[in-house]
Amino acid sequence: MQRPWVVATLFCLNAAAAGASPANLLPVAQKLPITPDNFCLGAQNVLKTAKQVLTDELAVLCTGNTATTLFKNLIAAPYAGTGTPALTQVFAPRADNNARTSEIMVAFAMRIPKTAVNTLLVEEKHAIVPYDSEAQPPPLGNQLANMKMSFQFMEPPKNEGDADTTFALQQTVDTRSVAVNFKDVSNHELRQYILHPDNFDFFMAGRTLVAPTEQFKKSVVVRGFMTDPADATKTLVVTVAHFLMNSRDQHEQLVLAFSNFLTTDVSKLYQEQIKP
Numbered sequence: 001m002q003r004p005w006v007v008a009t010l011f012c013l014n015a016a017a018a019g020a021s022p023a024n025l026l027p028v029a030q031k032l033p034i035t036p037d038n039f040c041l042g043a044q045n046v047l048k049t050a051k052q053v054l055t056d057e058l059a060v061l062c063t064g065n066t067a068t069t070l071f072k073n074l075i076a077a078p079y080a081g082t083g084t085p086a087l088t089q090v091f092a093p094r095a096d097n098n099a100r101t102s103e104i105m106v107a108f109a110m111r112i113p114k115t116a117v118n119t120l121l122v123e124e125k126h127a128i129v130p131y132d133s134e135a136q137p138p139p140l141g142n143q144l145a146n147m148k149m150s151f152q153f154m155e156p157p158k159n160e161g162d163a164d165t166t167f168a169l170q171q172t173v174d175t176r177s178v179a180v181n182f183k184d185v186s187n188h189e190l191r192q193y194i195l196h197p198d199n200f201d202f203f204m205a206g207r208t209l210v211a212p213t214e215q216f217k218k219s220v221v222v223r224g225f226m227t228d229p230a231d232a233t234k235t236l237v238v239t240v241a242h243f244l245m246n247s248r249d250q251h252e253q254l255v256l257a258f259s260n261f262l263t264t265d266v267s268k269l270y271q272e273q274i275k276p
Contacts, residue, residue: 034202061107085267102245105240109236112273114233123205149261168190168210188219
């Protein structure tokens with residue numbers, strides 16, 4: 001669900017994506033230097049009102065209003081469609097044998113050959129792209145065989161005035177292997193934020209788990225969008241993904257399976273982004 005003024009904003013975003021100048025659609029109240037620090041400034045302002053809990057994930061990118069070294073390193077060497085995407089571990093995967101949980105947190109960056117407005121608009125389309133581990137080429141297709149993930153949009157939740165757009169997603173994970181066998185259905189919220197008023201260079205999306213399930217205790221994906229300072233026709237996208245899951249006493253296999261899913265998802269997202 002969208003706030004009334006956001007309908008107009010989204011109209012302008014779509015018009016901008018079609019080639020119209022944002023300056024002709026909305027007055028530019030803030031024209032900021034395109035820097036990681038100004039992304040962080042906007043993100044911290046969002047945190048003050050956001051209903052989503054994104055603190056731990058944003059802390060990977062920002063210390064207050066200042067970009068972290070990791071943030072700067074990620075956007076200095078972003079994935080641009082060649083080779084296998086590299087995931088940076090924020091910390092080594094954690095196993096809690098008493099609680100039977102596995103925790104992973106990774107980050108990655110991409111450079112998309114589109115404006116920030118166009119790049120943000122693809123986020124909604126990509127949210128329901130399915131995954132099938134068996135369809136992946138080796139070695140990604142040889143781990144935790146037959147893990148399928150599917151997604152569908154649900155009735156949008158009420159927008160409480162904290163985000164610019166809000167979507168509800170249902171995720172189904174179905175795994176059939178010798179080591180791990182489960183099916184899990186979970187609900188998630190996808191919220192998108194304009195980080196600075198009337199500014200088309202900085203955006204953020206957050207996807208969070210609505211309620212824990214048997215498999216997922218925490219699931220948070222934060223994605224930041226920033227116009228490439230070196231080329232205004234391109235966008236730097238940085239993502240932090242954080243999962244706390246039921247390990248089912250198969251910590252290493254589970255971590256590998258979800259790491260492979262994320263690696264594949266980066267490639268899929270990039271391919272989705274570069275479509276005309």
